[in-house]
Amino acid sequence: MYAVIETGGKQYKVAVGDKIDVEKLDAKPGEMVELDKVLMVADDGKVNIGTPVVEGAKVIGELILQDRAKKIRISKYKKRKNSKRVQGHRQYFTRLLIKEIKS
Numbered sequence: 001m002y003a004v005i006e007t008g009g010k011q012y013k014v015a016v017g018d019k020i021d022v023e024k025l026d027a028k029p030g031e032m033v034e035l036d037k038v039l040m041v042a043d044d045g046k047v048n049i050g051t052p053v054v055e056g057a058k059v060i061g062e063l064i065l066q067d068r069a070k071k072i073r074i075s076k077y078k079k080r081k082n083s084k085r086v087q088g089h090r091q092y093f094t095r096l097l098i099k100e101i102k103s
Contacts, residue, residue: 003101004040005059011039014059014098024092027063033096035059041103048103057103061096068092 002015008023027033038057041048048054068090077084 001041001043001101001103003038003042003057003059003103005035006037006039007035014101016098016101018098019064019095020061020098021069021093021095023094024066025063025094027094029063029065031063032099033061033063035061038103041101043103054103057101059098060100060102061098063094064097065095066092067095 002013004011004013006012007025010023012020012022014020025033036053036058038054038059039050039052041054041057048057050057069092071088071090074087074089075084076087
């Protein structure tokens with residue numbers, strides 16, 4: 001059984017036992033998080049596609065970690081203008097362990 005969920009403006013294909021990194025959620029480590037924007041649920045060849053979401057379907061996950069991703073470098077350069085700039089960015093993320101898919 002797997003599901004396609006949407007959180008933080010992105011879509012993820014999840015199954016029970018998966019660990020996924022999503023955009024930062026407001027919760028503490030160890031709390032259970034309920035994701036109710038389920039776009040599709042597939043179970044033993046039976047596929048239920050929502051319009052746009054599947055009614056009554058939920059994905060429950062345990063919040064494992066709140067952290068920041070690896071730093072990325074953003075560099076801007078303009079030739080012949082003696083202009084260059086380097087900037088760094090670390091995105092916040094939340095790691096979830098998928099515990100249950102209710103359809």
